[in-house]
Amino acid sequence: MSVKANIEIVLHIGSLRAIDLLHQGLYILQFQIHSLTNKEKLPAFPYKLIHLQDSISEQKLFPGKISQNSFRTSALYLRHFDETVDINEICTFHTEIEILPNHNKSDLYCTCELLYAPLFIRAEEDILKIIEENTDLFTIKGRAEMTIFSPLSGMSAFSPIFFRNENYFELHCCFYVFVTEFKYRCSNVDEELIRLTTSGKKQAKKRKNYDDAGEVLFSKQNDVPNKEFLDIYEKLVVNIQFAYEKIRELCLRCTANLPCQDLTNTMPDYSIRLAKFYKAQQIKPTSELVLSKIEATEIIFSELFDISETLKCFLPTFVNLLQNASQTFFKHLLNSFNLAISNLWDQNIIYRNRYVDYYEDSYLSQSHSRHESLTLAHKACIFESFCTVPMVIQTNYFPGSDELPLLLIDSLSKSKNFICDKANNGWIKAIEKIEKSGHVVFLVHGFGGSAMDMRKIRSHLSVFNKSLTVVCAYSNEGKTNGDIRKMGKRFAKEVNVFASEYFSNDKLNKISFIGYSLGGIIIRAALPLLDQFYDKFGFFITLSSPHLGTLANSSYLVDAGIWVLRKLKKTISMKQLSMKDEKDIFQTYLYQLSNSNGIEFFKNVAFVSSLQDKYAPFDSTRVEVGAKAWKSSNGDVLGKMAVNILRKIQSSSLIRIDANFKFKGASFDRAIGRAAHIEMIENANLIDMILDACKTFFE
Known part of the structure; x- marks a missing residue:
């Protein structure tokens, strides 16, 4: 059965x-x-x-x-x-x-x-x-x-x-x-046919059906404990009735101001009844501790048939309503989806908002130990907030809550009135033809990369804000072994050419940049050459970019790799990042770059890092100096570089985001820190969460 x-x-x-x-x-x-x-x-x-x-x-x-x-x-x-x-x-x-x-x-x-x-x-x-x-x-x-x-x-x-x-x-x-x-279905078809043809009494047939269905719904004994009955009753009858009430409420809301409102008046209102037995229990609780299996089954199915008959009759009406108000239904459900996704992401985000007089006061960091403890504490928690998960979700896009990256967000502000905007402005926007806003975002790839590396970020940006013009920079493809100065000049020329060819002066409203790894340093190298656009600078986001170089790298394997590139391959950019391009460390390119102009004109700045990324030192990507680096022989130099950069930043807020990935299993890439470095531009959920955390940048 x-x-x-x-x-x-x-x-x-x-x-x-x-x-x-x-x-x-x-x-x-x-x-x-x-x-x-x-x-x-x-x-x-x-x-x-x-x-x-x-x-x-x-x-x-x-x-x-x-x-x-x-x-x-x-x-x-x-x-x-x-x-x-x-x-x-x-x-x-x-x-x-x-x-x-x-x-x-x-x-x-x-x-x-x-x-x-x-x-x-x-x-x-x-x-x-x-x-x-x-x-x-x-x-x-x-x-x-x-x-x-x-x-x-x-x-x-x-x-x-x-x-x-x-x-x-x-x-x-x-x-x-x-x-x-x-429907009840007998597991043995022959038995079902014999029973239907030989049973002369309708009531006996009905009793047999209820008896068989009771065997399916309840435990084996003949009497059903009241608690067990109520549990099954609420799972089936009350649950399905509430389902009808939810769809009815949706129809009433979405057609309130439309001509098809008269169709909604034909929908029965079950909310008054709230399931007959359930309502009766509220008025007069049963004194019986048990019910017979047949009686319990009959109560459940008589009400199920009653409700389902209403739903069956309502379906054509609903389809008719949907044809008349399809966009209203879409808009309402889209907003509900955005709220559910925002709640899902918030389960994996830990915020810390601080007011500071000067950003350079934050150059000494204890983030390493703090973030390790927060990460361990978060992994010990089990999230079972099913109510925040959308009822339909693309499973090959969204992992479970326990697999989403963990974001630790430190937001600094010079304004005492600044409030970190966590309101949901909507990740998904309606698909419609939108005029471009004149806001151009340039994406710059890292060492040994190409413009195609940034394609995924470009696509996600286009979903997040459809009015953006997003450009994957290509001017340094195949040239990242060379001098960062020349890379900056090539990229600055690319920006100038694009702006002159695609925008007139009155149509270009804003220019923003996202740099991955070495790409973040290339952008900073280009900023002094883009002074004609300073008044149009929007936001600047870097993903695992070693702004303070690689002197404080914690991975011996990565250090060895850099040494090989620097010594045997004669890779100038690696020499500059390791600050070995000059005998006097204060004359190195990276130190000189810390004093360069441009970053002070951005309205918003964010540094994204990962403790699991060993390719780019964690504190260097955050423009901070950790305790270990501070005590080293180069601690003073790194501190001065951090202060030089942070002192120039004039934006209303400075956001540092640490991404912690929940990898499954061990791998060589994970052990050497390469996996986390690559995830910065490959993890679709991380990209969406970062853009959502920085949503005020797009206003």
Whole structure:
């Protein structure tokens, strides 16, 4: 005997944005939904497809369709970088889920594949017909995997989907889940047929059904303890009723000012009843300690059938409402998603805000020991705040809370009235055509790197703020073995050329920089040559950039590597970073750079570091001098360099972010500190969390 619930999933596909498009041509999004029973995939079947009237677009070459257990959107003709398409299609899926008590949180799984077929010019209808009918012409260019949590609780949730392979696409979807019917199923089909044909009495059949269902829901004894009954009752009846009330409340809120408001008046209000038995218990608590199994089962299923019948009748009404107010539903659920993600990130962020008269007062640091203790304390905690996790989440993008990087944020301010803004301004913004704001952000790669190294950060910046113009600098590709002075000159020339070619003086409003590793030093080397833009400087963020050089490196292996590069490879930049380019340390390039102009004109400054990164000394990346380095023979020099840099910073706040990664297992890269260094530009969640922590920089 099994007890199953019929589940209807309404999937609303919103808009698609091709942030980074490497292949021009036709794109289709293919969706499949399934559940798992004993590790066996049970597909959900799509059966109704709706193309909303306002979704007509020249980019759609042929309509979406349902094929077996897959739903395919309209074919989209994409040609340009940062192109957007309003898909606006709805598909309804049907499936069944076991409702055994231990299956009450059974999840659904959705797979979305990005299919591609080359098409360089708009084809004639007969050619498009061939492409439409021949699925072999399409290849998979991206795959996203989502989990729909606790569908028996009913839900409505927004979910962004990211494809991050050759292309970088952002897709917006909303999922709505309804429980519409409950069924008993006999495990032995022959026994079920015999029972149905030989049972002449309806009541006996019903009693047999309840008896069998009771065996599934409750323990083996004939009498059910009141506590056990209430536990199952709340998991099933009350939970499903609350699910209906949540979706009803959403409909009332999203259609309050629309002509379709009269449709919402047809929705029954169950909140008055709050489940019949549950309400009765509040008025007159039962004195019985036990219930018979049949009685307990009958109470539960009579109410389940009552509620599910309402949901079944309500589904067409809801789809009608969704067609009339799709964007209102989207906006409301998007805001809820942003809040949930912000709460999830906050579980992995520790803030410390301080007021200082002078930033240079903070050059001596105890951060190393403090952060080690905070990290250990945080890892000892177990987070089970399921309420903050979105009900639908892309599992191959978001790890669990215990796998997210831990951020330790020290925020310094010269203003006593400064308040660190932790309000949620929204990580995900609606996909729409937005005019560029005239704010250019240059991304500079590190030693031995290329512009492609910064591609992921560029894509994440484009999601976080769609009005930015983001440029991956290329002028020092293949030249990072040379003199940092020359690198700075080449990059300054690249900035000047870009500004003159793409912006007139009145359209360029702001210039900002993000530098990774050596890239942060290259930016500082270029600043004195960019004086014509000083009044337009926005923010400056460095990721593991050794501003005080590598003198205080704690890794013997990394020191040995630098020595090899410096001595045998004649790498000038490594010689400069290790401050061995001059006999007099005060004449070294890095010390002279600490006195250079430019950094004082930035409105916001942030230094990002990691204790696990051994390639770039932790204190050096934070422009601090640790206790060990201070006691060394070069402590005084490092202290003066830190003071020189910090004294120039005039921004209202200075943020230092320490990222701690939760690696699984041991590896050589992790042991030598390379893994953490690479994660600075490869860890998608870290990039998003850093941008969110620095969200005031983009205002």
